[in-house]
Amino acid sequence: MTGWDRFADTFLNPTVMAKYLPAIVDGFFLTVWLAVLVVIAGVAAGLGLAVVRSLGFRPLNWLIVFLVDVFRALPPLVIIVLVYFGLPSMDVSLSPFAATWLSLALVLMAFTEEIFWAGITAVPKGQWEAARSTGLSFGKTLGWVVLPQAIRLTIPPLTNRTIAITKGTALGSVIGLSEILSQASSGVSHSFNPSPLTLGAAAYLVLFLPVVIAGRWVETRFAWKR
Amino acid sequence: MIETFFNVEIMRAASPILLQGLGSTIVLSLLVVPLGFLGGAVLAVLSTVRNPWLRWPLMAWVDFFRAFPPLVLLIFLYAALPFAGIEFGAFGCVAIGFFLNTGAYYGEILRAGIESIPAGQSEAARSTGLSRVQTMAYVVLPQAVRNVLPDLVSNTLEVMKLTSIASVVALPELLFQARQAQSVTYNPTPIVVAAIAYFLLLWPLVRVVSRLENRAIAGRR
Numbered sequence: 081m082t083g084w085d086r087f088a089d090t091f092l093n094p095t096v097m098a099k100y101l102p103a104i105v106d107g108f109f110l111t112v113w114l115a116v117l118v119v120i121a122g123v124a125a126g127l128g129l130a131v132v133r134s135l136g137f138r139p140l141n142w143l144i145v146f147l148v149d150v151f152r153a154l155p156p157l158v159i160i161v162l163v164y165f166g167l168p169s170m171d172v173s174l175s176p177f178a179a180t181w182l183s184l185a186l187v188l189m190a191f192t193e194e195i196f197w198a199g200i201t202a203v204p205k206g207q208w209e210a211a212r213s214t215g216l217s218f219g220k221t222l223g224w225v226v227l228p229q230a231i232r233l234t235i236p237p238l239t240n241r242t243i244a245i246t247k248g249t250a251l252g253s254v255i256g257l258s259e260i261l262s263q264a265s266s267g268v269s270h271s272f273n274p275s276p277l278t279l280g281a282a283a284y285l286v287l288f289l290p291v292v293i294a295g296r297w298v299e300t301r302f303a304w305k306r
Numbered sequence: 307m308i309e310t311f312f313n314v315e316i317m318r319a320a321s322p323i324l325l326q327g328l329g330s331t332i333v334l335s336l337l338v339v340p341l342g343f344l345g346g347a348v349l350a351v352l353s354t355v356r357n358p359w360l361r362w363p364l365m366a367w368v369d370f371f372r373a374f375p376p377l378v379l380l381i382f383l384y385a386a387l388p389f390a391g392i393e394f395g396a397f398g399c400v401a402i403g404f405f406l407n408t409g410a411y412y413g414e415i416l417r418a419g420i421e422s423i424p425a426g427q428s429e430a431a432r433s434t435g436l437s438r439v440q441t442m443a444y445v446v447l448p449q450a451v452r453n454v455l456p457d458l459v460s461n462t463l464e465v466m467k468l469t470s471i472a473s474v475v476a477l478p479e480l481l482f483q484a485r486q487a488q489s490v491t492y493n494p495t496p497i498v499v500a501a502i503a504y505f506l507l508l509w510p511l512v513r514v515v516s517r518l519e520n521r522a523i524a525g526r527r
Contacts, residue, residue, distance in 0.1 A: 090389050149516075152463075153508040155470035158481055158501050165485075166494035169310045198520045237519075244464070250375035254474060261378050265385065274386035281374070281382055288373035296369075 096275040100267035104276065107263035108283050114181055114259065115246040121185040122245070123238075126192025133193070134200050134222060144193065151190035156248045159183040164255040180252035184245055191241045199230030236299045243295050247288060260284060313495040320487040320496045327483030328503050334479055335466045338404035342465060345405050346412025350450075351442060353417050371410035377471050379403045384475045396475040408465045415457045419450030456518035463511045467504075480504065 133144050151159070164179040174182065203226045211221040253262035260280045267276025353364050371379070383399040394402060423446050431441040451458065473482035484500035 087390065091386070149509060149512050150505060152516075153467075153505045153512045154501055155467035155481070155504060157470045157473070158497070158504055161481065161485065162494070162497050162501055165488060166311065166497060169494050170307065194516060194519070201520065247375040250377045251471070253377070261375070261381060265381060268385055274389045277382055277386040281378060284375060284378055285370070285373055288375075289369065292369050292373045 091274055091278050093273050093275040096267070096271045096273045097279050099271070100263070100276040100279065103263040103267060104260060104279050104283055107258060107260035107280070108287065110177075110257075111249050111259045111287065114177065114184075114249050114252070114257075117181055118184040118188060118246060118249070119242055121181070122188025123192050123242070125185065125189040126194075127196055129189065129193040130196035130200060131222065131227075133197055134226075148190040148193050151186050152194070156183060156187050156245070157251050157254060159187065160251055160255060176252055176255045176257035179255060180249065180257050184248050184251075187248070188242065188245045191245070192238065195234045195237050195241065196230060199232075199234040200226055202233055203229045232302065235302045239295045239298045243288070243291050246291075250284070260287075311494060311498050313493055316487075316491050316493050316495040317499055320484075320491070320499065323483045323487060324480065324496060324499055324503065327478060327480035327500070328507070330478055330483075331466075331469055331480040331504075332507070334400070334469045334472060334477070338401065338408065338469065339462055339465055341401065341405050342408030343412050345409025346414075346416050347447075349409060349413030350416035350420055351447075353413070354420055354442075368410045368414055371406050372414070374407070376403060376407040376468055377474060379407055380471060380475060396472070396477045399475055400469075400472045400477055404465070404468070408461070408468070411461050411464075412458070415454050415461060416447075416450060418457075419454035420446055422453045423449050456515065456522045459511070459518060460515045463508060463515055466508060466511070470504075 129144050129148070133141050160180055160183040163174060163183050164176065167174060167179075207225055207229070208221060211225040212218070216224065249259055250261045252259050253265065256262065260283050264276045264280025264283075267279075268274055349364060349368060353361060355361070380399055380403040383394060383403055384396065387393070427449070428441050428446055431445040432438070436444065469479060470481040472479050473485065476482065480500050480503060484496040487496035488494060
């Protein structure tokens with residue numbers, strides 16, 4: 081066998097790949113589903129917190145800032161492990177899927193809140209004052225005048241952060257969530273051949289490469305001229 | 307609840323190995339942050355070369371490692387490469403994985419920084435007789451770093467948090483030690499303590515990042 085043949089037989093073994101492809105495809109869809117749910121929950125919760133913060137109720141704001149800091153300072157893997165192994169001691173047992181979803185959504189919430197808040201504060205005060213003095217309510221001013229401007233400012237950082245956090249779905253493998261990495265790893269240990277991991281790596285590229293390239297496009301599209 | 311999550315006896319018993327883990331996490335961060343930064347600086351400087359045969363592969367390299375979840379990269383290095391007879395050990399895998407992954411991120415940030423410096427700067431520097439390398443090192447890079455400082459600090463925070471994935475390949479850093487202690491005691495206290503330790507270690511950095519970022523977004527308007 082030549083060197084390339086041996087390499088191909090080890091890392092690109094067609095028999096092994098064919099055998100574990102279905103499991104990796106299952107893992108792929110689980111990862112996509114999890115990522116979608118994380119993005120929806122995280123962005124919605126983050127936007128909600130930023131809006132609450134704009135009400136300017138001091139003690140509540142300190143609480144929000146602290147909450148955001150906690151989830152920005154803790155590594156996502158630590159949060160996942162804590163949620164999965166800690167909560168059962170309080171008689172709350174979450175499935176690996178729910179634990180990963182909750183942890184990543186909380187992390188995304190924290191980053192989103194911070195980004196939206198920065199966007200809201202970047203809108204000049206005069207905009208608020210003008211809108212209010214034309215008779216718009218607080219809610220209408222926020223919804224129709226301030227947020228549209230704020231959200232535009234926040235799109236590039238938000239896109240990058242969202243991509244980074246959805247990649248964290250791979251961390252679910254640590255608590256036995258059967259997503260791509262976990263399916264691939266168990267394929268390797270069953271077949272004593274690394275081809276399932278090659279396949280898993282390819283699955284991640286299929287999933288995230290378009291997202292990263294789209295993120296690059298969004299960044300140029302919404303770039304701010306200095 | 308306090309018995310469960312803040313069990314003092316378990317805390318006392320686990321504190322030596324947790325402290326050791328915290329030490330390893332700090333050492334690991336001190337190693338992988340400069341390593342990634344160096345890799346990024348090389349990528350960024352190379353990307354200023356106006357040669358499409360260099361530019362496109364570099365961009366592909368950066369996008370490749372940005373699209374690849376770091377944990378997947380680490381597992382691949384640790385579990386797949388030994389089949390080809392290539393073994394780096396847990397520590398080597400972590401070092402290489404971080405170099406590739408965080409290097410791509412730092413590279414992308416620094417590239418944006420370099421591109422933000424007007425061409426007139428390097429033209430002026432070159433015409434005063436500075437060499438290409440001197441221009442890059444003394445004129446362009448210092449200003450570039452300054453322009454993207456918020457992103458650099460924020461990425462450094464992310465890299466330090468990311469060291470926790472080294473626990474998956476049994477490197478005895480803070481999270482790994484906490485999980486060991488948890489599995490021996492059947493009690494989540496060590497993980498809670500580790501989480502608090504991470505928080506105390508990284509909170510100051512979070513505050514700095516948040517300040518810098520707010521200023522950056524406000525300045526962009």
